[in-house]
Amino acid sequence: MRITRGLWAALAAQRGHLFPWVPVVLSIGIGMYFALKWEPDWPHYLILGGLALTCGACATRAGIVLGPVFWLCALVPAGTVLAGARAQMQAAPVLEFRYYGPVEGRIVGIDRSASDAVRLVLDRVRLDDVATHRTPDRVRVALHGQQGYAPLDPGRRVMMTAHLGPPGGPVEPGGFDFQRHAWFLKLGAVGYTRTPVLLATEDRHGAWVAAARRALSQRVQAALPGERGAFAAVIMTGDRAGISRETLEALRDTNLAHLLAISGLHMGLLAGFVFSSLRLGFAAVPYLGLRLPAKKLSAGLALLVAAGYLALSGGNVATERAFVMVGVMLVAVMLNRRALSLRSVAVAALIVLGLRPEALLSPGFQMSFAATAALVAVFGLIRDQDWQPRAKWLRPVLAVVVSSSVAGFATAPVGAAHFNQIAHYGLIANLVSVPLMGVMVMPAAVVAALSMPLGLEAWPLWVMGLGLQWVLTVAHGVAAWEGATGAILAPDWRVLPLLALGGLVVMLWQGRARFAGLLPMLAAGLLWLQTERPPILIADSGALVGVMTPQGRALSAARGAGFVADIWLENDGNGLVQASAAELWTGPVPLGQGAYLIPVKGKRAVEAASCDIADIIVTNVPEAPKLPCRVITPRALRETGALAIWPGAEGPQILSARDLAGARLWNGGAKPLKPLRFAAVVPRQTAGQ
Structure with missing residues (x-):
């Protein structure tokens, strides 16, 4: 009885605070799917789906104590079914042999490899003497050597002679599985070419958004030559093809590489600048400001601008995740809800996991939501406890220091676990660089984009270039300091789940029991220290x-x-x-x-x-x-x-x-499921028919 009463009291204290746990529990089911060593079949999915529906129905009728238990039993199998359904939907041919010969396809992506080689992602692929049903939907080809490239614009069909092979597996047992990553991208072959890339046709076939993105990138780099222009192109369009390997390494060594990913920082700064500018604009015209819901209109227009930024930037997973989080915040403003809350973070996580459950395993998802949840929790505590300084000029300074520190501490273990590196001076580099992104770089980028149709983008881009030059100077300068980076041993696979569990308990649980989350975090640290590498x-x-x-x-x-x-x-x-x-x-x-x-x-x-x-x-x-x-x-x-x-x-x-x-x-150890087929019901013939 005491245990029951204690459980009832503990869960009663969480009323109104349990929703943020929904994506956490769903993630457990998704993680269980990826941890399996065999592929589920139709009976497994039917049983799990039935269990999820049954427990969900029971949860709607259960009380305070049993309701969360039933939801737990519903969401875990739902996550497994969701991940399995996504994996089945992404089924596409994978090259099963080494191929050397003609390759033809349409360019849908351009980036650079770790060795600084230009890479093309092609769809609508044709391979010589390979049947259509065995030809991959997409292939990725690295361009090596001095080739005299043809115009590499998205939408153009190109051809080349290339070496292709199936995506490689983990380089060691338990390592990063590129085969799994490629499966969810429908990337069925990777390889390289040393021959010239030729145009198969002068016309572009679709991909008009990607073509516009490429044209904008080239226009920005023409106005801002060198690394500044390449950096500006990354921020405005997501095109990384112009960034040199030296600059990439400097940004990584100073923990500033997140500035290259169009993620929560860029999307938040863009939406915040547009929202604030529109509100000021409405306020400057009293006739409109007093008669229209200026705040809601500003949020709606900022959401449209953010959606355009998503499309123009290429719509990769990190940008989609950032757009969802900003979209939830702006919709909350339009519905008169608190924009920055753990509930909004939970809604964003649910949307991202619902669309791409495989994102759970990516460092981008883990670092993004770790930083966001930690920032919302810490600033919520500061707001509730009224810990703000009395001097108003200190508040923005405190906000910058706290946000950089909290985000850095929240993401450091995840980054160290995935990338085996820690930037010792990353906090310093971020403190002197990130504020400039908000007050100079992103506002100038918005003004430049609006000015381009009129041909007046030169001055805004010049201002943007000043801010980016400062960031690049900081990155190269701090990276040159002695001991700027440190190598970290890859942890046991249980370390990150334990750290995540402990951190979530500390942030989401209400009451003193939240400090129990420190125990799994301590266990994760001890387990990391005891990790041994294969001899x-x-x-x-x-x-x-x-x-x-x-x-x-x-x-x-x-x-x-x-x-x-x-x-x-x-x-x-x-x-x-x-x-x-x-x-x-x-x-x-x-x-x-x-x-x-x-x-x-x-x-x-x-x-x-x-x-x-x-x-x-x-x-x-x-x-x-x-x-x-x-x-x-x-x-x-x-x-x-x-x-x-x-x-x-x-x-x-x-x-x-x-x-x-x-x-x-x-x-290749399992085959995609075939659709269920039910035999037609044929009425029995009676005597005399």
């Missing part, structure tokens, strides 16, 4: 082996498989680069009980390899000769993915990427 890693191509040593991970090759090497070394958190890691390599790798592993590259080296000194041979040769010892080839690794090995007294323990990922839609 031996084998790339899924067979071209690279990494062995952990007291000085760091030793790599079997100083060149080749550079992307894999960089990820391994970043996850180790020791700051090594591939060339220096290769110098640590000493020879055969002991596996325990006198067994050894050796990497061998090239067909002749494999033929000359001896099993007298190795029990396991790892090679990049697809067809290796039969040897008395075990030979791990790319063909075998295609089935297992990357490998992690733990030497032991009883022999080595081997864990593959497929062991952790399971047989899922995106890695």
Whole structure:
């Protein structure tokens, strides 16, 4: 009875504050879907859907104590069904083999790779001698070498000779799964070309918004040459093709890379500037200001401007998420509701998860909502406790310091877990850069966009360039400081869920019990400190082996498989680069009980390899000769993915990427569900018919 009374009292105290938990519980179901090692079938979805509907119906009739319990039982399976339905809807052909030959398609996206190469995303793809039903919906091609590019404008059909292959899996067991990421983008093949890109036709086919975006980007960069223009183009259109790798690294090293993503900051500054300007405009005309609902009209017009910004910026996931959050805030203003509240953050999260449940796994979603929820909670506490300074001139200063600090602390663990790096002076860089984005850069961008039809954008862009030049100067200057960045060990997969749970309890629960959320956060920190990296890693191509040593991970090759090497070394958190890691390599790798592993590259080296000194041979040769010892080839690794090995007294323990990922839609281990078909009911014929 005491337990029941205590539960009733605890839940009664949460009345009116439980709605923000809805996206949290829904996220649990979404996370459960992605954690499965097998793909659900129709019976599973029918059972989960029925359970969700039944529990939801019971929740509407239950009381204070049982109602939240029933909603919990309804939302978890609903999240699993939602994620599964989204995965099935994104089903598209994936290239199952290595392809070299003609590629033709329409440009729908242009960006840059980590190696600073221009990349094209093509749809309406044609591949030579590949059936239509096996041709990917979209492919991504990196342009290498001096090619003399054709006009690369969205909507144009281009052709080239390219190397293509299926999207790669995790570079190590439990690592980032690019196959899953590509599945939800309908990206069925990735590759590169060293041949010139040619126009298949002079005409543009659709993609008029992308073409307008590209034209605006080129006009901005023509008015502001150099890095300032490229930065301005990113902010106004989302076009990152002009940003150099050096600038990207400087922004990342100073925790200013979020300024390149059209996210909550840009969308909020834009909507806030438009809303404030319109309200001042209405107030300046008393005849209109006194007769019209100026505040609601300003919010509605600001929402339209934000929607236009969403379309013009390319409408990527981060921008969609930012638009939803700003839209919820502006709609709340129009409905006379509090714009900045945890309820509005919860509504935005529900909309984003409803449209793209896979966003839950992205660092952008996690960092965005972590920062937003923390800011709303902290500023709500400041408002409720009336902690504002009496001097009015101190209030904006305090707002900048508090917002930068809170957002930085909220996102730092997520960023460190995903990117294995922490910017030690990121708070300083943000404090001296972000305010300028609000008072100079974004207002000038709005004025420049409005002035372009009249050809008067030069002066607003010049003002915008001054602000961006300051940001770039800060980024390069702070990044050059000694110890500007630090490498962080990749945590155990349980760390981020525990941190999120603890932080949500602290922010959302009412009463002193909220401090219980510090316990899972402490457990996450301890678990992170105790994380151990795999002693031996084998790339899924067979071209690279990494062995952990007291000085760091030793790599079997100083060149080749550079992307894999960089990820391994970043996850180790020791700051090594591939060339220096290769110098640590000493020879055969002991596996325990006198067994050894050796990497061998090239067909002749494999033929000359001896099993007298190795029990396991790892090679990049697809067809290796039969040897008395075990030979791990790319063909075998295609089935297992990357490998992690733990030497032991009883022999080595081997864990593959497929062991952790399971047989899922995106890695070819399962097939999309076919539509349910019900047999037609045929009436029985009676005697005499």
